[in-house]
Amino acid sequence: MVTGRARRIVRIAFLLIALGFGCGAVASNWDGVAAGFARLSQRSISLSVAAVVAALCCGMMTWRALLADLGSPLPVRRAAKVFFVGQLGKYIPGALWPVIAQMEMGRDLGVPRSRSAAAFFLTLPVQLGSGLLVAAVALLTAGPDALAPYAWALLLVPVLAVLLEPRVINTVIGFGLRRLGREPLERALTRRGMLAAVGWALAGWSAYGLHLAAIVGDLTASEDVLTVLLFSVGAFALSWCLGIMTFVVPAGAGVREVAMVAVVSPMLDQGAAIAAALCSRMVIIAGDLLCAGAAAWTARSSVCARPDESPRNAL
Template sequence: MKRLVRIAFLLVALGFGAWAVASKWDEIQTGFARLSWQSLVLSLVAVIAALCGGMMTWRALLADLGSPLPFRAGAKVFFVGQLGKYIPGSLWPVIAQMEMGRELGVPRSRSAAAFFLTLPVQLASGLLISAVTLLTALPGSVAPYAWVFLLIPVLAVVFEPRVINAVVGFGLRKLKREPLERPLTRRGMLTALGWALLGWTAYGLHLAAIIHELGLSGVSMVVFSIGAFALSWCLGIMTFVVPAGAGVREVAMVAVLAPVLDQGSAIAAALCSRIVIVLGDLICAGIAGLAARRSVDSQSDSVQGKAV
């Protein structure tokens, strides 16, 4: 029964992912026509690195809460679960991660805590790195979004373990759940923050590979790309009702890129970025699932060999 549910989840998630591509196919073809295959490959490699950074952020938080997972197992839980973000509704990824994590001995409450902590860590680090990089590369581009950066001091409480442990404990009590066995530590939070910042850097390189083909180059544009992507992601993730921030992130990216690209080029960059990220999600989920399956099969063969 669990296998059927998991297959159904994957089929639905993949269906919505395919729909996200098909619904904008004409625009996507136009955008890709302006890019070389080398830039697309570089962009995809950077996206995969960025997605791994997100996985390591989540894995660091989960380990700090008391459930360290091996890399392969953690990658499978995270990447396969993340496909749920393409399904309308905000809870599919956490539900999938909770169920897959439970099979590995991770309590549901701990999986949920790691998932919901990952979002504010990424949001706070994303706003921080976008403010620094945009101010460094193109100070005038920050002015229209100054109000967003006011959230940075508020989100900074995430990095104080005493505060976040109290908030998590309060939430679990209200939900009548068991308290967390291990509180978050400052070391664990800083480790998660470090991985998140590396992830944003890789996302910026992914966007830089795209806009380089649209006529922009240089170190300052790479720095600008890091901030532009991080800011557009943060604006998109604030719209929880939209699957994976679909549409909102692209609109935000077009607006953020306006100072350096004409509207047509900015739209092409945003659409290409979206499709490369969808491909990255599918590749990471596929590789992680196969790697975890091979690991289980090899362990099973080893056990059978010893029995013989």
């Protein structure tokens, strides 16, 4: 039986190998990478950061919609604090740190741990299913050849579509809780709540696409803005979905960037593609930190402004 220590060693080794190959790719194409970064404008970077913040907020609203449908509607400020601060745990090796953080912070607001865990794990298939669908539509519209090497990933779309049907997912959740010896959830998911979550997820992919398009627009010779936008939406959604399928590295580190370089290669040379992937990663990290800091500050300000209001009463 594999011990916890052995699993940590495997994760660290995987990450080091991925980083090694990534550094090698950057070094071998350094002139092109440096030239790509030099072509990025301050305006594009600013637009990219703003789009990422909007996308991250849509992700928070996806999770909040699921949590509300399960019976724990949270005010936006407090939901943002739990979600964004908890999401910083994704940068720690191991897939469970974000959900552990959200469960503990949610408990302080009267949210049962099982409900927080259910909302967290439901967010992943919602984002994965909507992301693969968006990638297929966007890349097919922008250029069918760009999607061909990754068509196998689309086989998950019908599986996820069935899984996200409330009657199916409620049965799966109930079975899992019984196997774990836990009490069933007080409220079942509804189709209305699931549609709200999917709607926010689709809005998030549009914002993520705009974030990448702002970067790619400076690096490509194409003047077709619509094609660049559609291509960027599809490329980011596909690379993110491939990254989320890899749970052994923090936040899909390395996997998403490798996939993004490959997907955008029809539009960018390798040096520019690597620059786009690295810049995208840095912008997303900055967005995570900005959202976590802003959410914590606004939530604290809200509590300080109403010192007589307890968290449970605020619900």
